[in-house]
Amino acid sequence: MEIQELFEEVIGLLEKCDYQSLRSLLDEKEPYDLALLCEELSDKTLPIVFRLMSRDTAAECFSNMESDVQEALLKRLSDSELKAMLDELYIDDTVDLIEEMPANVATRILANSSAESREYINQILNYPKDSAGSIMTVEYVRLDKNMSVADAFTRIRRVGTEKETIYTCYVTDSDRTLVGVVTAMDLMLSDTDTLISEIMETNVISVTTDEDKESAVLKFSNYDFLALPVVDKGNRLVGIVTVDDAIDVALEEATEDVEKMAAITPSDKPYLKVGVFETWRARIPWLMILMLSATFTTAIISSFESQLSANAILVAFIPMLMGTAGNAGGQTSVTIIRALSLEDITTGDILRILWKEFRVSVLCGVSLGVVCLFKSVYIDGTNWETAFVVSITLAIAVLVAKAVGCCFPLLIKKIGFDPAVVASPFITTVVDALALLLYFAVANAMIL
Amino acid sequence: MEIQELFEEVIGLLEKCDYQSLRSLLDEKEPYDLALLCEELSDKTLPIVFRLMSRDTAAECFSNMESDVQEALLKRLSDSELKAMLDELYIDDTVDLIEEMPANVATRILANSSAESREYINQILNYPKDSAGSIMTVEYVRLDKNMSVADAFTRIRRVGTEKETIYTCYVTDSDRTLVGVVTAMDLMLSDTDTLISEIMETNVISVTTDEDKESAVLKFSNYDFLALPVVDKGNRLVGIVTVDDAIDVALEEATEDVEKMAAITPSDKPYLKVGVFETWRARIPWLMILMLSATFTTAIISSFESQLSANAILVAFIPMLMGTAGNAGGQTSVTIIRALSLEDITTGDILRILWKEFRVSVLCGVSLGVVCLFKSVYIDGTNWETAFVVSITLAIAVLVAKAVGCCFPLLIKKIGFDPAVVASPFITTVVDALALLLYFAVANAMIL
Numbered sequence: 040m041e042i043q044e045l046f047e048e049v050i051g052l053l054e055k056c057d058y059q060s061l062r063s064l065l066d067e068k069e070p071y072d073l074a075l076l077c078e079e080l081s082d083k084t085l086p087i088v089f090r091l092m093s094r095d096t097a098a099e100c101f102s103n104m105e106s107d108v109q110e111a112l113l114k115r116l117s118d119s120e121l122k123a124m125l126d127e128l129y130i131d132d133t134v135d136l137i138e139e140m141p142a143n144v145a146t147r148i149l150a151n152s153s154a155e156s157r158e159y160i161n162q163i164l165n166y167p168k169d170s171a172g173s174i175m176t177v178e179y180v181r182l183d184k185n186m187s188v189a190d191a192f193t194r195i196r197r198v199g200t201e202k203e204t205i206y207t208c209y210v211t212d213s214d215r216t217l218v219g220v221v222t223a224m225d226l227m228l229s230d231t232d233t234l235i236s237e238i239m240e241t242n243v244i245s246v247t248t249d250e251d252k253e254s255a256v257l258k259f260s261n262y263d264f265l266a267l268p269v270v271d272k273g274n275r276l277v278g279i280v281t282v283d284d285a286i287d288v289a290l291e292e293a294t295e296d297v298e299k300m301a302a303i304t305p306s307d308k309p310y311l312k313v314g315v316f317e318t319w320r321a322r323i324p325w326l327m328i329l330m331l332s333a334t335f336t337t338a339i340i341s342s343f344e345s346q347l348s349a350n351a352i353l354v355a356f357i358p359m360l361m362g363t364a365g366n367a368g369g370q371t372s373v374t375i376i377r378a379l380s381l382e383d384i385t386t387g388d389i390l391r392i393l394w395k396e397f398r399v400s401v402l403c404g405v406s407l408g409v410v411c412l413f414k415s416v417y418i419d420g421t422n423w424e425t426a427f428v429v430s431i432t433l434a435i436a437v438l439v440a441k442a443v444g445c446c447f448p449l450l451i452k453k454i455g456f457d458p459a460v461v462a463s464p465f466i467t468t469v470v471d472a473l474a475l476l477l478y479f480a481v482a483n484a485m486i487l
Numbered sequence: 488m489e490i491q492e493l494f495e496e497v498i499g500l501l502e503k504c505d506y507q508s509l510r511s512l513l514d515e516k517e518p519y520d521l522a523l524l525c526e527e528l529s530d531k532t533l534p535i536v537f538r539l540m541s542r543d544t545a546a547e548c549f550s551n552m553e554s555d556v557q558e559a560l561l562k563r564l565s566d567s568e569l570k571a572m573l574d575e576l577y578i579d580d581t582v583d584l585i586e587e588m589p590a591n592v593a594t595r596i597l598a599n600s601s602a603e604s605r606e607y608i609n610q611i612l613n614y615p616k617d618s619a620g621s622i623m624t625v626e627y628v629r630l631d632k633n634m635s636v637a638d639a640f641t642r643i644r645r646v647g648t649e650k651e652t653i654y655t656c657y658v659t660d661s662d663r664t665l666v667g668v669v670t671a672m673d674l675m676l677s678d679t680d681t682l683i684s685e686i687m688e689t690n691v692i693s694v695t696t697d698e699d700k701e702s703a704v705l706k707f708s709n710y711d712f713l714a715l716p717v718v719d720k721g722n723r724l725v726g727i728v729t730v731d732d733a734i735d736v737a738l739e740e741a742t743e744d745v746e747k748m749a750a751i752t753p754s755d756k757p758y759l760k761v762g763v764f765e766t767w768r769a770r771i772p773w774l775m776i777l778m779l780s781a782t783f784t785t786a787i788i789s790s791f792e793s794q795l796s797a798n799a800i801l802v803a804f805i806p807m808l809m810g811t812a813g814n815a816g817g818q819t820s821v822t823i824i825r826a827l828s829l830e831d832i833t834t835g836d837i838l839r840i841l842w843k844e845f846r847v848s849v850l851c852g853v854s855l856g857v858v859c860l861f862k863s864v865y866i867d868g869t870n871w872e873t874a875f876v877v878s879i880t881l882a883i884a885v886l887v888a889k890a891v892g893c894c895f896p897l898l899i900k901k902i903g904f905d906p907a908v909v910a911s912p913f914i915t916t917v918v919d920a921l922a923l924l925l926y927f928a929v930a931n932a933m934i935l
Contacts, residue, residue: 067690071709103709196676205672206654206713223671224653228644242515260738261519261551263731265654265713282730283711289734290708293741294825300745301821302814310826311836315843319850322818329814330855330862330881333807337867340803347802354795354802355788358919359781361806366750366777370770373749377742378758388759395763402767407778414778419785433778471806 042075049076053084062091070096074103077112086115098127105312106139113144122151129203130156131176131284134163163278171255172248174288175269175278180208184218184236188229191221203281207266210239217243217268217276245270248277252288257382259285296380299459300373302329329465335472336361343479352421353482356429357475359411364436364474365467367403371396371444372466376458379448386453392445400441408434424486432481436474443470490523497524501532510539518547526556534563546575553760554587561592570599577651578604579624579732582611611726619703620696622736623717623726628656630669632684636677639669651729655714658687665691665716665724693718696725700736705830707733744828747907748821750777777913783920784809791927800869801930804877805923807859812884812922813915815851819844819892820914824906827896834901840893848889856882872934880929884922891918 045068052061065073065088073092077085077100089097089112101109101124113121125133125148133152137145137160149157159177166172180202182191191208199205208226210219219239229238245268246255258267259282267285269278295305302325306313313321340347340357347354375392378384384392408430415426444466448458493516500509513521513536521540525533525548537545537560549557549572561569573581573596581600585593585608597605607625614620628650630639639656647653656674658667667687677686693716694703706715707730715733717726743753750773754761761769788795788805795802823840826832832840856878863874892914896906 069690069692069710192675199672199676205675223675224647227640227653227671228647242517244517256734256738259731260734262517265730282713282734283707286704286708286730286734286737289737289741290704290829293737293744294829296741297745297748297821297825300748301817303818303822309829309831310822311832311839311843315846315850318843318847319854322815322847323851323854326811326814326818326851326855326885327858330807330811330859333810334862334866336806336810337803340806341800341867344799344803348796348799351792351796352789354805355785355792357802357805358784358788358809358923359778361809362781362784362915362919363774363778366774367770369749370751370774373745374751374758377745381738381742381757383757384759391759395759395766398763399766399770402763403771403774406767406771407774410775411778414782418782419789437774467810471810475806 042072042079045072045076046079049080049088050084053087058091061088065092066096070099071103073100074105074108077104078108082111082115085112090120094123095127098124098132102128102132102136105309106136107312109136110140110144113140113147118147118151121147125152125156129176129178130159130163131174131203134160134173137164166248169252170248171246171250171252171267171269171280172278174252174255174284175248175280176203176284177278178203179266179268179276179279180205181276182208182210182221182235184210184234184239186235187231188226188233188235188238189231191226191235192231195223195226203279204266207264207279209268209276209279210235211276215275215277217245217270217274219243220268243268245274246280247272252280253292253380254382255280256285256289256292260289292380296376296459299457300376302326302465329468332468333471335468336475339472339475339479346479346482350425350482350486352425353428353478355419355421356415356425357478360429360432360436360474360478361471363407363433364440364470367400367437368440368444368466368470371400371441372448375445375448379452379458386449389446389449392449393442396441396445397438400438403441404434404437407437428478428482428485431485432474432478435481436470436477439473439477440466440470443473490520490527493520493524494527497528497536498532501535506539509536513540513544518544519551521548522551522553522556525552525560530559530563533560538568542571542575546572546580550576550580550584553757555760557584558588558592561588561595566595566599569595573600573604577624577626578607578611579622579651582608582621585612614696617700618696619694619698619700619715619717619728620726622700622703622732623696623728624651624732625726626651627714627716627724627727628653629724630656630658630683632658632666632682632687634683635679636674636681636683636686637679639674639683640679643671643674651727652714655712655727657716657724657727658683659724663723663725665693665718665722667691668716670713691716693722694728695720700728701740701828702830703728704733704737704740708737740828744824744907747905748824750774750913777916780916781919783916784923787920787923787927794927794930798873798930798934800873801876801926803867803869804863804873805926808877808881808884808922808926809919811855811881812888812918815848815885816888816892816914816918819848819889820896823893823896827900827906834897837894837897840897841890844889844893845886848886851889852882852885855885876926876930876933879933880922880926883929884918884925887921887925888914888918891921 137148180195195205206223208221212218219241220243221239225238248269248271255267266279266281268276271277298305304321306321411433412426412430415421415429447466451458451461585596643653654671656669660666667689668691669687673686696717696719703715713730714727716724719725746753752769754769859881860874860878863869863877895914899906899909
């Protein structure tokens with residue numbers, strides 16, 4: 040709603056050609072809100088409003104825009120305007136931009152970047168997707184251990200405005216080896232002639248460029264950092280990850296995990312920005328695979344067709360058995376997958392996990408079985424014999440489902456794949472088939 | 488592994504009674520790592536090691552411990568030791584502690600807090616669960632707009648060590664109304680005789696005490712803040728939320744959402760810390776409800792028993808139809824729920840969402856139906872007539888499932904409940920019943 044008001048005010052000032060007031064109105068606003076404003080503007084008014092923003096606000100606003108708005112705007116900017124904006128953009132935001140733009144726009148961005156930036160950009164683009172290196176920035180404050188606190192302040196005042204954070208400064212050797220960290224708080228609370236080497240923290244926690252970005256996020260959560268240094272294999276400082284990017288990664292990765300667990304190819308765009316075909320493409324592969332894999336359940340039922348005709352009531356419980364087993368397996372697999380991504384457990388804990396899940400599933404299986412027995416007789420109105428078959432199958436199926444839901448993700452993780460991808464729906468298919476086989480085996484043994 | 492090494496080193500030094508070296512070893516470590524160390528220690532060695540830590544490290548380490556270790560340690564600390572530690576703990580950490588301890592321990596903590604802290608603690612404990620007020624802290628730096636930058640530095644140096652952050656300072660009126668924000672960066676880059684009123688940002692973004700903590704997290708993500716002011720209804724400053732807590736909330740809330748979607752009562756403890764009975768209690772209610780709600784599918788199938796006996800092959804496709812419809816509905820509901828919690832969509836967007844989901848589900852339904860038709864004939868070996876019944880049912884069921892998966896969460900949100908709770912498994916039950924009814928209706932119309 041607030042954005043709508045801002046939009047109307049802006050349009051009003053544009054109509055009156057009151058650029059002076061418009062400029063000061065824009066000056067007051069946060070870059071994120073300006074980005075939302077820009078999404079509402081037409082292709083014609085967008086560049087006019089954008090040009091009225093101050094240079095650093097414009098750059099920050101730009102990096103907050105959705106990629107379709109960025110692309111529309113870039114088309115209208117001259118090379119010199121683009122160059123000026125790229126100077127203001129942080130390297131990590133430029134990298135994000137290049138990754139999202141079509142090839143010709145990306146080439147134009149690279150061509151208008153400074154030679155130094157271009158080198159950094161190419162370096163960051165080369166780090167594996169989802170690595171700490173791919174989300175880092177190179178704009179940090181570097182100090183020398185022989186500097187005094189006063190020297191450090193002078194340097195921060197000189198270079199600070201171009202850096203993504205000045206609150207954590209990094210102390211490196213002549214070969215860029217990371218030797219210490221000093222916070223702005225340490226500096227402010229020390230005498231001006233103290234040497235950096237006296238106040239720096241030498242026991243530095245860092246990530247390597249190829250470490251998973253999720254484990255960088257966990258370090259932020261565990262150690263309460265504002266920035267985390269990224270080093271190469273030789274402990275040389277190559278960049279930093281800042282806490283604002285860590286929050287974004289935490290939210291994005293959670294969305295991705297949720298989407299994967301629901302059998303959707305993850306997307307990093309907001310729901311309403313994704314086209315119908317794109318949504319279809321993200322959803323249809325898994326639906327198709329799961330539909331085709333149901334060939335097993337069809338085949339199992341077909342092969343027991345004569346027994347089922349002889350005892351037709353058994354059919355009525357198939358959905359309940361498969362549904363409950365699927366839910367039981369899903370609970371376990373989702374818990375295990377989330378615990379793996381929070382590093383609460385590792386694949387090495389498999390025996391402890393199995394033992395715990397075994398006891399939980401016995402409890403669940405027995406309680407469900409007992410309730411199901413009486414429900415079948417008194418609510419569904421079946422005979423005791425069938426009720427026993429159904430309940431015993433249910434209890435064992437829950438046990439099996441929880442075992443599958445627990446082992447599958449750990450196994451997938453162990454062989455180096457992403458457990459979220461194989462979660463609930465795929466496990467459900469396996470569990471469905473096992474539950475059916477079990478059902479017919481129990482039925483055969485007891486009544487058929 | 489590193490913790491294991493640290494543990495052995497600590498035990499070695501304890502055996503040699505070399506407390507001097509132990510103290511300096513502990514001094515080098517991060518509080519989070521020390522908390523992991525404490526979890527490995529026996530009840531007897533834990534207080535010895537804890538007492539060797541410096542006061543502020545000990546407090547930070549304590550707030551990083553799991554609650555069972557905290558409880559064990561508190562039993563061994565004298566009242567004066569407890570009082571000393573509480574002085575060092577930030578108010579928000581003390582509140583977390585009180586919420587997790589048994590009543591008698593909580594009372595002891597309150598009794599040993601200063602009168603001023605006790606007042607703040609009670610205030611924060613009174614804010615609704617999951618509100619911004621419940622996660623805030625009161626240890627922020629407050630400035631006056633008539634101060635000079637030099638005055639501000641003096642105040643920060645005097646009070647800074649007790650504050651949770653000094654990088655964002657808050658400017659308030661005499662009645663504590665929030666009038667501006669100044670960052671440490673603004674202060675460092677300004678001349679010492681500049682007035683705070685000249686450099687402060689007056690357009691302050693804040694949350695109110697009863698706003699959802701997830702929307703506070705989204706503000707951190709959107710505006711890249713390091714701290715967010717929390718105000719009451721009269722815009723008076725009552726506390727701040729810091730970015731390190733925002734990251735923790737982001738991770739916890741994602742875990743909670745995932746657990747709710749998998750029909751588990753959420754828990755905030757790490758997987759291996761939760762007892763078997765507790766895990767059972769978190770999982771059994773939904774399994775039981777879903778098992779009992781399958782009474783509908785059982786009744787539907789029973790009532791069509793005669794038709795099924797006449798055309799036994801139809802039974803074989805029930806699992807595939809219900810499974811695919813369930814997956815299709817789950818994809819949509821999970822996407823909608825996540826988009827709602829990221830505030831990408833609101834319930835007001837329902838028509839746009841329905842229109843989009845309708846087109847996506849037509850695409851999905853048609854593609855699945857066509858593939859299913861040929862699969863049924865050529866892989867499952869059924870006749871064309873049955874294959875048509877199955878495929879048409881599948882296409883319509885996908886449409887219905889996606890409509891349910893889309894409307895349910897929006898409706899639940901609209902009437903003020905948490906959509907994650909009613910997600911996938913519950914929707915699956917509804918979709919299962921609808922798919923079955925549809926199946927028999929199509930079959931009746933076409934072949935029976």
